[in-house]
Amino acid sequence: MSTAEDPLLGRGDDPVLLRVEGRAAHIVLNRPRALNALTHAMVRRIDAALTAWESDPAVETVVLTGEGGRGLCAGGDIRSIHEDVTTGTGDATRAFWRDEYRLDARIARYPKPYVAVMDGVVMGGGVGISAHGSVRLVTERSRVAMPETGIGFVPDVGGTYLLGLAPGELGTHLALTGTQLTAGDALRCGLADHFVPSASLPALIADLAGAPVRDVLARYVRDAPPGPLADERPWIDHCYAAETVEEIMARLLADGSRPAKEAAEALLSRSPVALKVTLASLRRARGLGSLEAVLDQEYRVSCAALTAPDLAEGIRAQVIDKDRSPRWNPGTFTEVSDVDVDRYFAPLGAQELALAAGRAGQEQAW
Template identity: 45%
Template sequence: MSEDVVVERRGRVGVITLDRPAAMNALTHAMVLGVLDALDAWRDDDGVATVVIRGAGERGLCAGGDVVGLRRAILDGDDEGPLRFFRDEYRMDAAVARFPKPVVSLMDGVVLGGGIGIGGHASHRVVTERSRVGFPEVTIGFAPDVGASWLLSRPAAGRVGAWMALTGQPVGPAAAIRAGLADHHIPSHRLDELLASLEEHDPDAALAALATEPAGGAGDDVPVAFDAPTVEGVLAALDAGGDADRETAALIRTKSPTGLRVAAEARRRGADLPSLEAALAQELRIVAHAIGTHDLAEGIRAQLVDKDRDPRWQPATLADVDDALVDAYFSPPPGGDLDLPLPIVRSIP
């Protein structure tokens, strides 16, 4: 068990706490395996009726995966280590989704990338007034993963899903619920009360007693331009809009051109996939290819290592990203596709 994952029993509730607050609970491989171990132990334990997943500290559930460590591995020429991490992370995401007992995720504060993977597939997903839920992957030369091509392509996500995928910006609690990324809003100061209530009551009753309407925020007014089926179409529509739309277009143009094209294609294909597992298999293909490209290491460098916010993307423009380059991201990975044969327990509307 990882020292950065605290596993405890509180009556009928099994609690998993991601305990790496200085790093905003960013997931390491050991943490992923620790969560999987806890779920395996509780699956057939009649003494555990409900599982709760939360993050230590007040900054967020989880800021995603440890991408700085990922960059070090890439620069060292280690493709196998990162692929093992992603295979196990996606196994964890699917295990949360298909767990045979209720799983309540407390998506308080920052919930990005891998944070949505561990929290966004739970049966009962809680956001608070502090929640900022997003997929920033195009900012680091990648594309949204951990089931994003499933979540962001559901009808409920609509144009918000496209906006999240292409801008990398997070949504607030109200938009997260409308887009099918969360289920309930509970004020952050009542989360301890919720945890205590879950020891005595089933999740539906405990959540109903404490849930409130969230205030508006980011993601509430996404431009119609994001209904366009291609990145180029979105940008053209934004360029023809007002000042706010043109500012959004300028933001998108700072992202990895390859990441943008792959993100849009993954979301398009995701709409036709039969399950979360199929989406995770598709995303393993994407990450397996991305590990060997310039943009992923460069994006992590610019955003999180040197922090100069000046990535030098290759190719540098959308016009230089041809269909063959995008298609390569969807080819089978070394070692074969992700094998997750069990069906998910629930589907996102």
């Protein structure tokens, strides 16, 4: 079947555009007005494409890009999540996360080179479909972040796995504050592999049609401009090594530096529950081993967040009403008990994501 006849490729107004050029297959996120935010339908379409291309000998490389010029993907469609939480049962969101997290795990294990072009804004769910890939490119325009605590949520899509692997306590700082990373710091934190100037991207992508990824990268990869985190490691490692959010806050305020003060101010604006659950998620993720096991944990946490007030309130304040004045419940760190935090990690029984069990079964079969 020729490319023009392939129903998988769809129409030009589809939210995910698919095409094959030479030896490279392309996934193009196509919701530029929403900064390519992911919907459930987009996740399913990407997964179907990966299934088809995995067994297609003509496809040697998969390339992920975003339309619109502003970024790859700003995350999940949180307006839909807000509507589901406030007027529905939350089941649609659970189903979306189930398929999204499975897609993230699949990308991490994909047997062909998966080139994620992380140009511009790459946040939340956008990190999930890019930073688990085998070849992750950033540019001078890249802004990479996991900003979930700002909407009363917790880093997901394997974010706690990736940030748990970052040097020192950089991942803890990024998870709690949602700080945006430039290219150099994304490389430093292990969320990207190579720096390519944005002006070189069209030529690089075109060359992938006719040459292996390694050969193409050799022509375009450059040294990234340095990011600020290298100089900030001392105070970050000291402050975020504390055992509790309260102690982290105390250390940040006592540090005296401007960046530490700004970090403390950021934490004071976040959901106290989200911060405490995020810290616990990161610390637990470091001991779980595999991405699949961490995604299983994140699914439990995410589902628990659907039944708590802060997620809907955070989305309301930041995206729906845009008053930027969320009313967190509880509103202080001291009101959030260990029991409150532990609730987010409770097993889901028959509703578990169970990616780790499936992965173990595959390995045993091999």
